[in-house]
Every structure is written in C-alpha cells, then in structure tokens.
C-alpha cells in the first residue's frame with residue numbers, strides 16, 4: 001500500500017464518519033477512494049472528515065468533507081464532533097478552531113464528553129440555499145411530491161447551514177413516509193441546482209421534534225447534524241418551536257440545537273470511536289490497526 005494515512009472509523013449518534021488524518025500531506029482524499037471505502041461494509045460511511053494542516057492563521061486545521069458518493073460537502077455537524085473527540089483524545093485540548101470551505105467554526109468538548117460545535121449562522125435567501133427560482137419567503141416554498149391533488153410531502157422550509165436543507169413538516173410518525181423513495185427525487189429536484197439534504201420533521205412539543213434525513217450524496221442516515229440545526233432554525237422561524245430544541249434521530253440518539261440570539265447555531269451531542277486503521281487516500285485500499293482488529 002503506497003503512502004498511507006491513519007484513519008478512525010467513528011460515528012456521531014449513528015452518522016457514520018471516517019476521520020482521516022491528512023496532516024503533513026499535500027494530497028487529498030480522492031472521490032475514488034471515498035467510493036471504494038464506502039463499498040466495503042467494514043468502512044461504509046456517510047462522510048469522511050479529512051484533517052489537513054491549517055491554511056489560515058488562527059485556525060488549528062482545515063477540514064475537507066466528502067460524502068459517500070465522493071462529492072464534497074460544506075458542513076457536517078456530526079462529523080465535526082468526531083473530529084473534536086479524536087483530536088481531544090490525542091492532544092488533551094478541549095477547544096478548537098477549524099476552517100472548512102464554508103468558513104471558520106469553533107468547537108468544544110465538555111467535561112461529560114459531549115461536544116458542542118458552533119455551526120455558524122443560517123442563511124435564508126433563495127440564492128444562498130440555492131434555489132432555482134426566486135422565493136421571497138423561504139419559510140415555506142412551493143414544492144411537492146406525490147399526487148398533485150394529494151401530495152405526500154409539500155411546502156418545505158429551506159435553509160442554508162453552509163449546505164442546502166429542505167425541511168418538510170409532517171403531522172404523522174416520520175417512519176410512515178417512504179423517505180427512501182422520495183428522498184432521491186427531492187435531493188435531485190430541479191428546484192435545487194446544488195442538490196439538497198431532505199428532512200422530514202415532526203414537531204412533538206415547543207422544545208422537541210423527531211427528524212429523518214435523506215442526505216445529499218449519502219442517502220438515508222441515522223442522524224444529520226446540519227439538518228438538525230436547519231430544522232430548529234426553520235421551526236423557530238415558523239413559530240413551531242422556540243430557538244432551542246432536542247431532536248430524536250433515526251439511530252435513537254438525541255441532538256440538542258440552540259439558535260442563539262447572536263444568530264449562531266450551536267449543535268451538541270455525542271461522538272464514538274469504533275476502530276482505527278490506515279488507508280491510501282488515492283485508492284481507498286485500507287487495513288485495520290492490529291490493536292483494533294475485531
């Protein structure tokens with residue numbers, strides 16, 4: 001295997017994450033490597049979080065994010081918590097400032113092991129999301145799927161958390177919707193020129209909701225952090241909840257989101273290490289470390 005890099009297979013309440021240590025290297029994890037890693041059941045993942053040397057003074061690392069289809073992503077809240085847990089375990093440091101393609105973000109590991117990530121500020125302009133056509137009010141846009149006179153899902157709120165999100169509000173149990181069928185159609189709908197992450201959300205109280213997400217470039221996931229942030233922001237904008245809520249996710253885990261008065265969105269939850277190994281960032285050929293062999 002040529003020029004391998006260490007990695008840790010982790011998860012953020014079920015969101016499958018590979019944290020790749022690309023520090024000290026000039027190359028990047030290729031889309032082909034991502035697709036190869038995802039094709040192997042042992043390393044199947046939703047996102048790769050590749051840690052690179054810092055590009056900007058005042059930041060510790062640059063984080064490159066890849067979806068399992070090899071495409072790039074601007075944000076990944078659950079993955080950022082995995083990165084923080086890995087770096088905190090290595091360095092003993094508790095607070096970090098990172099840079100991603102979407103900008104600079106701060107994160108902190110708390111004494112109880114939970115991790116908070118400042119996901120930045122949401123954007124609501126139709127060009128920011130982006131949408132293919134103008135909507136002056138993105139709290140609810142005209143978009144539906146299913147029979148024209150009895151749509152299954154309709155009128156989503158749309159939000160950019162650096163990445164595009166559409167939130168469809170539902171009254172019934174989120175498991176009663178065929179998100180595996182509608183998710184790909186909506187992700188690739190002409191309304192979303194850069195595709196979109198598709199979430200169905202059932203508000204269960206002014207402080208709680210249940211969400212399921214079809215992730216752009218990854219499909220159905222057990223959790224999506226930026227979708228949780230987008231859901232709380234959209235719910236607060238439409239007066240469905242307050243600015244702080246707990247979200248139950250398909251893996252059974254809970255995320256906490258607070259949309260602070262300074263407009264920053266804080267995502268808090270757990271992260272878990274599974275095993276470590278090394279891989280070739282150009283091909284995805286990998287090997288498990290002896291001490292974490294199953």
Ligand SMILES: N[C@@H](CCC[C@H](N)C(=O)O)C(=O)O
Nearest residue numbers: 073076077078163224225226
């Ligand atoms: N799982 C992530 C979001 C992943 C990015 C997404 N698929 C995209 O392409 O925008 C999270 O926890 O935020």
